[in-house]
Amino acid sequence: MAARLIVWRTVAVAPVTEEWVFRCCLLPLYLLGGLRPLPAVLVTAASFGAAHLHLAGELARSGYTAGEIAVQLGGHLVITSLFGSLAGGMLYASGSFLAVAGMHVFCNIMGPPTLAWWVYPTHPLYPKRALLAAAHLGGIVASVVAASPLLLLSAPLAVHAATFPCALMLPAALP
Numbered sequence: 001m002a003a004r005l006i007v008w009r010t011v012a013v014a015p016v017t018e019e020w021v022f023r024c025c026l027l028p029l030y031l032l033g034g035l036r037p038l039p040a041v042l043v044t045a046a047s048f049g050a051a052h053l054h055l056a057g058e059l060a061r062s063g064y065t066a067g068e069i070a071v072q073l074g075g076h077l078v079i080t081s082l083f084g085s086l087a088g089g090m091l092y093a094s095g096s097f098l099a100v101a102g103m104h105v106f107c108n109i110m111g112p113p114t115l116a117w118w119v120y121p122t123h124p125l126y127p128k129r130a131l132l133a134a135a136h137l138g139g140i141v142a143s144v145v146a147a148s149p150l151l152l153l154s155a156p157l158a159v160h161a162a163t164f165p166c167a168l169m170l171p172a173a174l175p
Helices: 002-032 037-050 055-061 066-094 097-110 126-151 157-163 165-169
Strands: none
Touching: 002 037, 002 066, 002 097, 037 066, 055 066, 066 097
């Protein structure tokens, strides 16, 4: 039962709540506070990445050494921050919470790329590391190509103000 709850948390509850908090609430507030779009997206992404550092406890309970935890957390911080940048840019440009939350759910189902299968010969996926790296790199390239118009952050927030859930609380403050 506990394992099912962890899976439910990881693939449904966490992605939806994280997108709500980081993209739908923090991002518009940074923009309303005067940050330009790109810095607002990057600050939100860094906050999102830092919010995942709690995984150190889970890794320690799983028996990882301090060095292994540092490698895992470093890789996870980079991946989550990059994902946060992509998600923030997509939400800013499209105003679609459902699209960004759906992307996050899909990414959590697939799982993040991890350095463990690349660095540690004892990891069960180590023999397939080149294939896994190519698949992850292909996914990253495909995501960037598909989202490249969105990453330009060319759409103004005012166009999508009504679609930002946080904007519903501050309609008079939006441009």
